[in-house]
Amino acid sequence: MTSLYPKHRTLMLGTAMALAPMAAFAVPAGGYGDLVEDVAPAVVFIEVTGKQRTADALPDNMPEALRRRFEQQNPQARPQGGLGSGFIISDEGQIVTNHHVVDGAQVVQVTLADGRKFDAQVVGSDPATDIALLSIKAEVDLPYVSFGTSETMRVGDEVVAVGNPFGLSSTVTSGIISAKARDINSGPYDEFIQTDAAINRGNSGGPLFNNEGEVIGVNTAIISPGGGSVGIGFAVPSDLVREVVADLSDDGTVTRGWLGVSIKPMSDEVAQVLGYDTATGAVIESVSKGSPAAEGGLRKGDIVLRFDEAEITTLRDLTRAVAAKNPEDSATITVLRRGKERTFDITIGTLAPQDA
Template sequence: MTSFLTKSAPIALTAALAISPMLAPTVAFAVPAGGYADLVETVAPAVVFIEVTSAVQAISDLPDNMPEALRRQFKQNTPQEAPHAGLGSGFIISSDGRIVTNHHVVFGAQNVEVTLADGTKYDADLIGSDAATDIALLSIKADVDLPFVSFGTSEQMRVGDEVVAVGNPFGLSSTVTSGIISAKARDINAGPYDEFIQTDAAINRGNSGGPLFNNAGDVIGVNTAIISPGGGSVGIGFAVPSDVVREVVADLSDDGTVTRGWLGVSIRPMSDEVAEVLGFDSSKGAVVEAVSKDSPADTAGLEKGDIILDFDGTQIEALRDLTRAVAAKEPEDKAKVTILRRGKEMFLDVTIGTLAPQKT
């Protein structure tokens, strides 16, 4: 579980006294009568406990001014690699044993062991992993059909909707917590495709890779990160939306990798001063700082200083809008780009390239 050191201010919630006499309930996401016991009994068998063994290389870069005798002693007494154990969560998405978890849970693993809710253990194989979205896909072989859960549509979830998290915090298997969606589309600077669901359901270390359910029992997120000054839950957790996870898992299922589009530009936000000069109410678009030689952007005629306002129908309000829009394209796709160049609006056609796999 990734943690971030930050401070959060308390927010006071007050009830509105003047309300409409007719307030239709949201049936699909209403809190179940009597609690979540029926829901948990249905979905918990598909949530798994993941134990990882990996090798961590010892520090090899020693200071240049270290005395030679001390250097030799340090190398003699320091093992070249030592086993490291890690814990996480995951969930089964097919009866034949495909399992979703976080990339950071299994990254660098030599052995991955999966324990089902009934205590049965299996060695798992890594089908593929995507560092950019922190999603990994595993596989186990069982002699029986396994219980599994399905993805819901995260886009349909609203701030305030009830959610349930199931996982293995601190190794405590099958732990259930509940809460609400606190915010959507959160960018926490964890990667280029940040669009996290924020929840106040208690999420701790070991919940990484576990599912976040709606009240229909559908997975609408994969618990991935927390803000935790002290290492425990403070009610601010983040999940990768299921709409993103579903696409990544489908891509990983094909060949173990994720293919993304590539444009070939370095970008920065528009400054408030430039926005004011151009007559915009606020800064928008992506300012091109550099164009990679022989890249799709170079071939299309993009230049340093151009301001990208629209990419194939997606308005660029923030930098991540362009990053996601380009990544969503397949290599060799055609796209129309709207730019401002020295105050004049222009349209360029670009053929998308292939983004090199992210190094981790």
């Protein structure tokens, strides 16, 4: 990636209201013009300035000539710029974007589609889901868009992406949902919407709309052999974004539940011995001393089958189920131990930010 656009996550090969009935998902007669007119004013262009210095910060009283010479000899100490997208979700100026767009930012400037510019404050940011919440202050109400329900979207449904690829503001692309619940190994809560709508550098943090003009995803990553769109882009589903944004707007942080175990998949050999057609559940590899799991009676080798009412078939099922619980809540966990099912009631702890 170039220094101008360092803020779009690219996965390099080899090395961003209730829904209407099904009929509404057809391409609108005459195209997407009406939809874009409605939603584009709420999509913003984000410019970020950060400072990456060498190990020792430059003193404030350093002579300007010496400072310039130092920065010429140490390019990494120069101000670094980044571009991204975002969208306004309230008339009070709340803006959703990606964490990686504003990570390390000293100055964040937001430009609206009509050209108005605002300095933005980072309310909070969640690296685990790559979602950030910004805020701007305006003397008048601002245009905004609403979240739709990503869960009810289907593979093959039409979607529209609006953003600022390569700094080209208010760029619109369309496509379909290519897949749901994609795990691209970027974090513990991967459940991306995959789309073939063109997404490029600078689209990060921009909205993915359904045909009702509701946000059903936040564009965040692409797979590309050369850095440009090849029709494989990923968006954080709106159902998850809505929860994260609500948490960030409260106190600027996201609070998640913590169990205190490390887990691994069940092997095919163990599945055969236990009589399962396919490997299922999450095998506890270790239990942290003093953790909720340890105090609740879980042991190394237990196979977690259910967490409350949720069936645990993959590791992500358990990770997401635990994270969704509020600290100090009780959870009923069913495990397989030595061929017999056992149930434990465990009080969930609080996940430390660095563990997310």
